[in-house]
Amino acid sequence: MRRFLPVLAIAALVIAACGGGAGAPSADRPAIRIGSTNFSEQLIVGELYAQVLEAAGYKVERKFNLGAREVVIPALESGQIDFEVDYLATLLAFLDKTAKGSTDATTTAKTLDEKLKAKNLVQFDFAPAVDQNGIVVTKDTATRLNLKKVSDLTAVAKDLTFGGPPECPNREFCAQGLEKVYGIKFKSFKPLDVGGPLTVTALDGKQIDVALLFTSDAIIAVKGFVLLEDDKKLQLSDNVVPIVRKDIADKGGSDLRTRVNDVSKKLTTAELTELNKQVGVDKKDPKDVAKEWLKKQGLLK
Amino acid sequence: MEVLSAVAAWFTDPAHWQGEDGIPIRVLEHVQLSGSAVAIAVCIALPAGLYLGHTGRGGFVAINIANLGRALPSLALIALGLVASIALGLGLGFWPTLFALVPLALPPILTNTFIAVRAVDRDTVEAARGMGLRESQILRQVELPLALPLILGGVRTASVNVVATATLGALVAGGALGRYIVDGLALQEYDRLLAGAILVALLAVLTEAGFGILARKARYSGNAVE
Numbered sequence: 001m002r003r004f005l006p007v008l009a010i011a012a013l014v015i016a017a018c019g020g021g022a023g024a025p026s027a028d029r030p031a032i033r034i035g036s037t038n039f040s041e042q043l044i045v046g047e048l049y050a051q052v053l054e055a056a057g058y059k060v061e062r063k064f065n066l067g068a069r070e071v072v073i074p075a076l077e078s079g080q081i082d083f084e085v086d087y088l089a090t091l092l093a094f095l096d097k098t099a100k101g102s103t104d105a106t107t108t109a110k111t112l113d114e115k116l117k118a119k120n121l122v123q124f125d126f127a128p129a130v131d132q133n134g135i136v137v138t139k140d141t142a143t144r145l146n147l148k149k150v151s152d153l154t155a156v157a158k159d160l161t162f163g164g165p166p167e168c169p170n171r172e173f174c175a176q177g178l179e180k181v182y183g184i185k186f187k188s189f190k191p192l193d194v195g196g197p198l199t200v201t202a203l204d205g206k207q208i209d210v211a212l213l214f215t216s217d218a219i220i221a222v223k224g225f226v227l228l229e230d231d232k233k234l235q236l237s238d239n240v241v242p243i244v245r246k247d248i249a250d251k252g253g254s255d256l257r258t259r260v261n262d263v264s265k266k267l268t269t270a271e272l273t274e275l276n277k278q279v280g281v282d283k284k285d286p287k288d289v290a291k292e293w294l295k296k297q298g299l300l301k
Numbered sequence: 302m303e304v305l306s307a308v309a310a311w312f313t314d315p316a317h318w319q320g321e322d323g324i325p326i327r328v329l330e331h332v333q334l335s336g337s338a339v340a341i342a343v344c345i346a347l348p349a350g351l352y353l354g355h356t357g358r359g360g361f362v363a364i365n366i367a368n369l370g371r372a373l374p375s376l377a378l379i380a381l382g383l384v385a386s387i388a389l390g391l392g393l394g395f396w397p398t399l400f401a402l403v404p405l406a407l408p409p410i411l412t413n414t415f416i417a418v419r420a421v422d423r424d425t426v427e428a429a430r431g432m433g434l435r436e437s438q439i440l441r442q443v444e445l446p447l448a449l450p451l452i453l454g455g456v457r458t459a460s461v462n463v464v465a466t467a468t469l470g471a472l473v474a475g476g477a478l479g480r481y482i483v484d485g486l487a488l489q490e491y492d493r494l495l496a497g498a499i500l501v502a503l504l505a506v507l508t509e510a511g512f513g514i515l516a517r518k519a520r521y522s523g524n525a526v527e
Contacts, residue, residue: 163474166487188321190474191484198393198474205392207474 035081047290089236105237134215164212166191218277342406354418370404398470413455417448457512
C-alpha cells in the first residue's frame with residue numbers, strides 16, 4: 001500500500017509551483033508549507049488539505065514525499081514544514097515509546113495532545129478514517145459463513161487458515177489479540193508479508209481463508225474482499241489527523257481550523273480507501289483525485 | 302554463550318518438534334524441495350551433457366549458456382517465478398522456489414557430465430567401437446560408467462548449492478527451513494533464526510557426505526567395468 005510515488009510527488013510539486021493559489025494571501029492567512037511522508041495515501045491526503053486551503057486564499061507550499069516519520073516530524077518541529085497529516089496512535093507511539101494508545105480515538109487524541117504541546121505542535125480534529133490492521137475475507141467466504149464482524153469468526157475459526165505478516169502470532173494487534181479479545185483460534189497460521197502481494201495472492205487463491213491487510217488498502221475494494229468490522233475494538237485508533245505548528249495554527253485562527261476540520265470530517269475509511277484505489281490501482285494523479293473528491297463533497301467549487 | 306544456550310534451548314523445546322512448523326516437517330519440506338529441483342536438473346542436464354560429451358560438439362556453447370544459471374540472482378528468479386506461478390495458478394511457495402532452484406542446479410551437472418564423458422580414454426571408446434558396439438551402447442556401457450564419479454561430483458555440488466539456497470523459498474510463503482530464518486528475523490527471535498541456519502548447514506553437510514559415499518561406490522563399480 002505504502003508505495004513510493006516520486007513521479008507523482010514531483011508532478012504535484014511542479015503543478016503547485018506553476019499553478020499558484022486563488023486569491024492573494026492576506027495577513028491573517030499565513031503561508032503554509034505542507035509536508036508528507038512517502039507513501040501514496042499521504043500524498044493524496046496532503047493534497048486534500050492543500051487544495052482546500054489554496055482555494056481559501058492561503059499560500060500553500062507542498063513539500064511532499066519527504067521520507068519516513070523519522071524525517072517529517074523533525075522537519076515539522078524545526079519549522080521546515082508547518083503542517084503534516086499523521087495517524088493518532090502511531091504518532092503517539094513515535095513521540096513517546098512508553099505512551100500507550102487507546103482503542104478509543106478521543107482518548108488517544110487527548111494523550112497525544114500533551115506530547116504535541118511539548119514540541120510546540122497542535123492537532124486539529126481527527127478524521128473518522130482509520131488506517132490500521134484489518135481482518136479481511138473474500139466475498140465468497142463472507143457470504144458462505146455469514147461474516148460481517150470480526151466476532152462472527154469466533155465460532156468458525158477452527159476450520160479456517162489465517163495469513164499475515166510472520167510476526168503476527170506474537171503481536172497484540174494480530175493473532176494474540178484476536179485470541180484474547182475475540183476468542184478466535186484459527187486452524188493454522190500462514191506467515192506471508194506485511195499487507196503485501198503475498199497476502200493478497202494467498203487470499204485470492206484460497207490458500208488462506210482470512211487475511212491481515214491494512215484497512216485503507218485499495219486492494220480490498222479492487223478484489224471485492226470484505227473487511228470485517230473490528231466490533232470489539234482490538235485495533236488502536238490510528239485515525240488520520242492533521243498536525244500543525246502552533247505559531248501557524250495561532251496565526252490562522254478559527255478560519256484555518258474550520259477549513260481543515262471540514263475536510264477531516266468527511267474523510268471516512270471508505271472514502272480514503274476509494275481515494276487510495278484511484279491513485280494506487282487506477283494510476284490517477286493524486287492532485288486530480290483530490291480535486292474531484294473535494295468537489296463531490298462540496299468542499300471545493 | 303548466552304546465544305548458544307538459547308539455541309540449545311530452542312532445539313530441546315518439544316513444541317518445536319511437532320506440528321506443521323515443527324523441525325521434522327520443515328526438514329522434510331526442505332528435502333522435498335531440494336530433491337525435486339536436483340531431480341529436474343539431472344533430467345535436463347544429464348542427457349544433454351552425455352550427448353554433447355559423446356559427440357564432442359557444441360559443448361562449450363551449451364556450458365556457457367547453462368552457466369548463466371549461476372550468474373542470475375536466485376532472488377530475482379524467485380520473484381519472476383512468483384509472478385509466473387500466480388499467472389499459472391500454481392500458487393505461492395513451492396513452485397516459484399523450484400523455478401529459481403533448477404537453473405542453479407543445471408550448470409555443475411551439465412559441465413561435469415560433459416567434461417567427464419570427454420575425459421574417457423579415447424582408446425577405450427575406439428576399442429569398443431572396434432568390437433562392434435553401437436554408439437548408444439558405447440555411451441551407456443563404456444562412457445557413462447567411467448564418467449559416473451565425476452558426474453556425481455557435479456550433482457553433489459548442485460545439491461549443496463540448492464540445499465543452501467532453498468531457504469529463499471520462505472520469502473514467497475514457502476515452507477522448508479528458510480521459514481525459521483525469515484520468521485526469526487520478523488519476530489526478532491534470534492534463537493529461531495540461528496537454529497534454522499544451523500539446520501540448513503547440517504543438511505548441506507549431510508548432502509555433501511552422502512554424495513561422497515555414493516561417488517566412492519561409483520568409482521569401484523567403474524573400476525570393475527575397466
